Amino acid sequence: MAGQHSTLRAQRRAETQRMIQALAVRLFIERGYDATTVTDIAEAAGVSPMTVYRHFPTKEDLVLFDQNGPLVAERIAAASPAQPLVRRIGTALVGAAATLTGGGRPDDPTAGDRFLLARLRLMISTPALRARHLDNHYALQQTIVDALGNDAAEPDAAFRARAAAGACLAAMHTALVRWAEDDGRTELPGLIAQALNAAFGTDAVETPR
Template sequence: MDSLRDRRRAETRRAVQSHAIRLFVEGGYGATTVEDVAKAAGVSAMTVYRHFATKEDLVLYDEYDPLTAAALLARPEHEPLVRRIGGALVDTAAGAVGAGAVGASDADKALLLARLRLMISTPALRARHLDSQYATQSAIVAALCGDPPDPDDELRVRCAAAACLGATHVALVRWAENDGRDDLPALIRTSLAHAFGTAF
């Protein structure tokens, strides 16, 4: 964040999302309104909508796409495409759950786990999660192909990204079902290895 205002916006967004997840877990996603979230967070409903365009976004929003793009660009360019993308997804997951990351916390891990459980158990969120996957694909394409991308290059990268994200999704679901007890980066590596028949 570049300014105090940006930091405050991020803090407000984080607080609102944390209250929303808590209320959704306690009272059910369908039974909890945006107004309930606003009241719990001590803000107006307008403030909630300023940070989250829809109720679904209160669960689905995260800042992992730019982190994944940065992790991609930090990896060796000579790596095979699938290994490069898969490795970046593993690196992002490691940061999300605090595996060797600076600034990640138990609260970050707990929030991710609660968000995943809601995505798995709530049909409306499962459907919207596909949009989130497409946005991550697009972030990967933008990081590797430039703007505007060559159509053939975009197809190649988007296919590889979709395959890696599919394997990662399986690992995330397993991690959530096991209450976050597994080593998430290792689980994603295993899932990628099963999908592609090679170690990651």
């Protein structure tokens, strides 16, 4: 019984978090990021500002928070260690993008390509978000290195892993900017694969069909 209550609490927490983030992004787009306060978001969501901060410690987190890191880490950990680093990391980035843009579920307003595109446009156009996005970039780089486990345990191996992760993330960033400029008309996983192949060779990762 205790386990069921714990699961229900976690589900309710996740639902509240998704609802707050969806409303926040909508208000940021309608009113502007700087003109929208956390109090505005709390009032729209029908919760207290403290509840907003409990789910999102900073205003920037309302835009930047997503599940990309865990998705990438899961795919890297499941991939064969015999694969070259760039292919292992790049394939994980492409797969995570496919999940994040995959249409989502009716009960999840933060899933699907349109929500991701809205967040991305806010990141590109808002100076405060661009600065924090760089922090997220470094955090994702470390997540990738950690997911490689024993393959990045030694100092030299960790250096190679960080270099490969940083280069792959730079290619992904280029694809994200192009995707935003294209208004999401091209599928994001394919754009990321194209960017990786342009940077590392035509067979760096398999382009999704």
